Amino acid sequence: MSKLCGTLREAMERAGLENGQTISFHHHLRNGDFVLNMVLEEAAAMGLRDLTVCASSVFDCHRPLIGHIQRGVVTGLETSYLSSAVGRAVSQGVLDRPVVFRTHGSRPADILSGKTHIDVAFLAAPASDCEGNCSGKYGPSACGSLGYAFADAQKADTVVVITDCLQDYPLTDASIGEELVDLVVKVDAIGDPAGIVSGTTRMPRDPVALRIAELAAQAIDAAGLIKDGFSFQTGAGGASLAAAEHVRRRMLERKVRGSFALGGITGYMVDMLQAGCFQAIQDVQCFDLKAVQSLREDPRHREITAAQYASPASKSTAASHLDAVVLGAAQIDLDFNVNVHTDSDGCIIGGSGGHTDVAEEVGLTVVAAPLSRARMSIVVDKVLTVSTPGSSIDLLVTQYGIAANPGRPELRPALQKAGLPVKDIRELRELAESINGPAAPCQPPRERVAARVLGRRGEEQDLIYTV
Amino acid sequence: MSKLCGTLREAMERAGLENGQTISFHHHLRNGDFVLNMVLEEAAAMGLRDLTVCASSVFDCHRPLIGHIQRGVVTGLETSYLSSAVGRAVSQGVLDRPVVFRTHGSRPADILSGKTHIDVAFLAAPASDCEGNCSGKYGPSACGSLGYAFADAQKADTVVVITDCLQDYPLTDASIGEELVDLVVKVDAIGDPAGIVSGTTRMPRDPVALRIAELAAQAIDAAGLIKDGFSFQTGAGGASLAAAEHVRRRMLERKVRGSFALGGITGYMVDMLQAGCFQAIQDVQCFDLKAVQSLREDPRHREITAAQYASPASKSTAASHLDAVVLGAAQIDLDFNVNVHTDSDGCIIGGSGGHTDVAEEVGLTVVAAPLSRARMSIVVDKVLTVSTPGSSIDLLVTQYGIAANPGRPELRPALQKAGLPVKDIRELRELAESINGPAAPCQPPRERVAARVLGRRGEEQDLIYTV
Numbered sequence: 001m002s003k004l005c006g007t008l009r010e011a012m013e014r015a016g017l018e019n020g021q022t023i024s025f026h027h028h029l030r031n032g033d034f035v036l037n038m039v040l041e042e043a044a045a046m047g048l049r050d051l052t053v054c055a056s057s058v059f060d061c062h063r064p065l066i067g068h069i070q071r072g073v074v075t076g077l078e079t080s081y082l083s084s085a086v087g088r089a090v091s092q093g094v095l096d097r098p099v100v101f102r103t104h105g106s107r108p109a110d111i112l113s114g115k116t117h118i119d120v121a122f123l124a125a126p127a128s129d130c131e132g133n134c135s136g137k138y139g140p141s142a143c144g145s146l147g148y149a150f151a152d153a154q155k156a157d158t159v160v161v162i163t164d165c166l167q168d169y170p171l172t173d174a175s176i177g178e179e180l181v182d183l184v185v186k187v188d189a190i191g192d193p194a195g196i197v198s199g200t201t202r203m204p205r206d207p208v209a210l211r212i213a214e215l216a217a218q219a220i221d222a223a224g225l226i227k228d229g230f231s232f233q234t235g236a237g238g239a240s241l242a243a244a245e246h247v248r249r250r251m252l253e254r255k256v257r258g259s260f261a262l263g264g265i266t267g268y269m270v271d272m273l274q275a276g277c278f279q280a281i282q283d284v285q286c287f288d289l290k291a292v293q294s295l296r297e298d299p300r301h302r303e304i305t306a307a308q309y310a311s312p313a314s315k316s317t318a319a320s321h322l323d324a325v326v327l328g329a330a331q332i333d334l335d336f337n338v339n340v341h342t343d344s345d346g347c348i349i350g351g352s353g354g355h356t357d358v359a360e361e362v363g364l365t366v367v368a369a370p371l372s373r374a375r376m377s378i379v380v381d382k383v384l385t386v387s388t389p390g391s392s393i394d395l396l397v398t399q400y401g402i403a404a405n406p407g408r409p410e411l412r413p414a415l416q417k418a419g420l421p422v423k424d425i426r427e428l429r430e431l432a433e434s435i436n437g438p439a440a441p442c443q444p445p446r447e448r449v450a451a452r453v454l455g456r457r458g459e460e461q462d463l464i465y466t467v
Numbered sequence: 468m469s470k471l472c473g474t475l476r477e478a479m480e481r482a483g484l485e486n487g488q489t490i491s492f493h494h495h496l497r498n499g500d501f502v503l504n505m506v507l508e509e510a511a512a513m514g515l516r517d518l519t520v521c522a523s524s525v526f527d528c529h530r531p532l533i534g535h536i537q538r539g540v541v542t543g544l545e546t547s548y549l550s551s552a553v554g555r556a557v558s559q560g561v562l563d564r565p566v567v568f569r570t571h572g573s574r575p576a577d578i579l580s581g582k583t584h585i586d587v588a589f590l591a592a593p594a595s596d597c598e599g600n601c602s603g604k605y606g607p608s609a610c611g612s613l614g615y616a617f618a619d620a621q622k623a624d625t626v627v628v629i630t631d632c633l634q635d636y637p638l639t640d641a642s643i644g645e646e647l648v649d650l651v652v653k654v655d656a657i658g659d660p661a662g663i664v665s666g667t668t669r670m671p672r673d674p675v676a677l678r679i680a681e682l683a684a685q686a687i688d689a690a691g692l693i694k695d696g697f698s699f700q701t702g703a704g705g706a707s708l709a710a711a712e713h714v715r716r717r718m719l720e721r722k723v724r725g726s727f728a729l730g731g732i733t734g735y736m737v738d739m740l741q742a743g744c745f746q747a748i749q750d751v752q753c754f755d756l757k758a759v760q761s762l763r764e765d766p767r768h769r770e771i772t773a774a775q776y777a778s779p780a781s782k783s784t785a786a787s788h789l790d791a792v793v794l795g796a797a798q799i800d801l802d803f804n805v806n807v808h809t810d811s812d813g814c815i816i817g818g819s820g821g822h823t824d825v826a827e828e829v830g831l832t833v834v835a836a837p838l839s840r841a842r843m844s845i846v847v848d849k850v851l852t853v854s855t856p857g858s859s860i861d862l863l864v865t866q867y868g869i870a871a872n873p874g875r876p877e878l879r880p881a882l883q884k885a886g887l888p889v890k891d892i893r894e895l896r897e898l899a900e901s902i903n904g905p906a907a908p909c910q911p912p913r914e915r916v917a918a919r920v921l922g923r924r925g926e927e928q929d930l931i932y933t934v
Binding site for chain 2: 174308
């Protein structure tokens with residue numbers, strides 16, 4: 001019997017999808033993804049109920065998920081990132097069962113070990129052949145790396161490939177092989193190419209972000225890392241990208257031959273590869289089309305799985321080889337704990353993604369953030385949610401100065417020697433308060449748990465309450 | 468702690484190798500492999516005993532294995548192919564426990580399901596970085612595809628990469644990733660490049676082989692398969708290669724645009740790709756250096772795992788998409804059962820490799836063999852060992868004519884219509900006897916089992932007795 005189904009409905013019926021099962025999705029189409037919505041819409045039409053959605057990330061484009069939760073089609077949600085549209089609804093208590101947050105590394109660890117069981121994985125595939133040999137590199141919805149989809153494909157009971165670009169068998173440059181795929185269905189479009197390039201990957205223009213970026217690059221340099229063999233990751237946030245730009249200038253000026261760039265990859269990292277700053281890119285996720293093109297064409301640009309990226313169960317990972325990372329924060333507290341899950345009101349606005357994984361593994365973790373956002377201090381006494389434990393954070397870089405974690409005593413003198421504005425994190429806390437006024441104490445009533453934040457090894461690290 | 472070990476001994480000690488454990492090897496270095504021997508020599512020096520060797524194939528270069536068996540270092544052997552040097556010793560009873568023969572497809576099926584447990588996998592890697600990201604495509608011992616090594620890497624408790632070409636981290640074009648690798652050791656040489664190109668892959672010159680090859684190609688054509696979309700596999704034997712040459716001529720003459728070539732890949736298949744006969748190659752094993760080069764350089768030439776090639780546990784395989792295969796036989800009987808395990812004396816000289824897998828999956832299985840070898844008939848009343856059941860064999864092509872399996876009644880009239888010399892297999896049997904004289908009845912005394920031949924799904928298909 002052919003794997004190819006005429007309609008998504010047929011695929012879901014042949015997959016034997018039942019009430020109460022767990023269905024999974026990857027997020028490589030980012031805010032342009034159509035697949036999660038189309039599957040849930042069909043599930044609702046089929047009268048299915050009590051599904052658990054296990055998605056590597058949930059974006060604002062997945063807003064229809066709220067309605068499916070309200071109608072009982074979906075009653076469970078496990079993810080690594082939940083942007084504010086669905087996040088706010090969850091914080092307001094739309095789900096009875098708490099959301100389960102894992103990191104980008106512990107999600108594949110739990111899937112591969114069998115701790116997380118997936119009944120049906122729906123893989124958005126920008127290109128596939130009729131047997132399910134599929135790739136993210138080709139087709140009108142090309143998203144590049146399929147890094148977060150591998151574990152789902154390996155372990156789900158049933159794997160359904162959903163594509164809008166059916167290619168001749170065999171698709172030789174396939175990332176996921178037919179041996180793992182049960183069913184294939186072609187739809188009109190799996191995503192909106194414009195949404196695949198998220199707005200978060202644009203270079204900032206405001207002087208505060210640029211100042212932070214410059215300081216972050218100077219701090220990495222002061223730590224002695226910008227030398228031959230250097231490896232580097234940035235998040236997709238503006239300050240991170242601007243920091244990469246400063247790192248690039250320093251590398252080129254001194255003809256530093258770095259090793260590799262890691263992570264969610266942007267065109268800026270591709271430029272650095274092409275300029276000789278790095279010899280390789282290890283790419284678990286493409287953030288823009290230049291990264292997609294590079295992954296397709298440049299053999300130095302390697303697609304890696306989420307397990308290869310940062311799973312704590314892997315025998316080693318790309319993250320464990322990394323020298324420095326620049327990450328963001330919604331809040332950071334006096335113990336350097338970072339919150340990337342909730343805003344200052346306690347509403348869910350994100351999740352750790354790979355933040356927690358890489359911060360733990362890397363040589364130097366730099367959190368780059370403005371001291372305030374919308375007149376709210378970033379530096380606080382205690383973060384509302386511990387996303388990444390302070391023990392994994394080495395430096396906080398703000399536009400007013402840099403604080404080093406006392407757990408890394410060698411950093412402060414190194415920064416001072418380089419003439420950088422070193423502050424105690426308490427000074428930054430006080431400065432923030434003097435600018436913004438005393439922080440209104442925010443602590444949602446601890447009545448109902450909206451989400452459980454699991455640490456890298458599955459331990460319950462924090463709880464997020466409904467607001 | 469670094470994965471990199473200074474010596475093989477250190478790697479084996481750190482791997483915690485113990486008496487009674489199972490160690491695995493792949494055979495991509497074919498008759499040039501040094502790795503199996505060096506590991507066993509070190510195991511003997513360490514005083515280890517009772518090891519089980521789980522090797523995808525064993526070649527004549529592994530003759531030292533006999534001594535390790537005699538001294539009790541190795542007491543178990545599981546493989547898919549055992550060439551005559553070690554095969555003869557096994558047939559003479561050197562091992563107390565019977566050898567376990569699996570097919571190339573059922574070996575990864577049993578490893579991935581956990582039925583076969585590997586304590587330590589030793590992966591010969593022509594190129595690796597310090598974390599074990601490794602490839603068969605580069606380095607002085609390049610062997611191309613690592614198809615048979617993937618399951619071992621995925622499931623062994625401990626994975627040791629042995630390389631003679633250590634590359635900078637990260638090796639971006641890696642086939643097996645660091646997340647699976649525990650230890651890496653660099654040695655002077657993992658193999659003899661000359662031995663990687665086996666003598667079996669040379670085009671034959673004798674007129675009998677060429678006649679058989681021509682008839683095989685004509686038979687495939689008569690079955691209506693040589694048309695656009697055609698997919699094809701040959702074994703590495705001379706007659707198979709010559710058949711490929713005839714298929715190629717027919718494809719080029721009629722401008723047939725085939726789909727893919729599969730299997731152990733030779734330069735002849737690469738030529739056909741380059742000539743436009745095929746759009747892709749799916750390569751589980753390279754038989755010569757031209758295949759290695761093509762795999763490295765041509766994106767249409769895809770490395771596949773043994774599970775992707777032909778595992779009966781896979782959701783689909785390349786083999787299940789295949790139109791025609793030309794395979795060899797040591798014996799074939801009146802029920803079309805094929806023996807590729809033992810010679811006419813009952814001594815072990817091979818094993819099914821992928822023969823049994825592909826024969827079951829493919830559209831048309833052609834066995835091409837001379838009617839006699841060394842004055843012994845190939846066609847016999849009953850094969851000494853059932854390697855591939857007759858239900859999987861469609862045609863026997865000899866220099867004297869072609870016999871079609873009555874289970875495929877449409878084939879005989881198609882061959883006749885094409886003017887081909889169709890015979891009943893009994894006629895061929897009689898002809899062989901009239902040429903060679905009546906076959907000396909050979910049946911080793913059924914006293915001691917030398918090997919168990921498992922079918923594709925793990926069932927005991929036949930037993931091989933000591934001679």
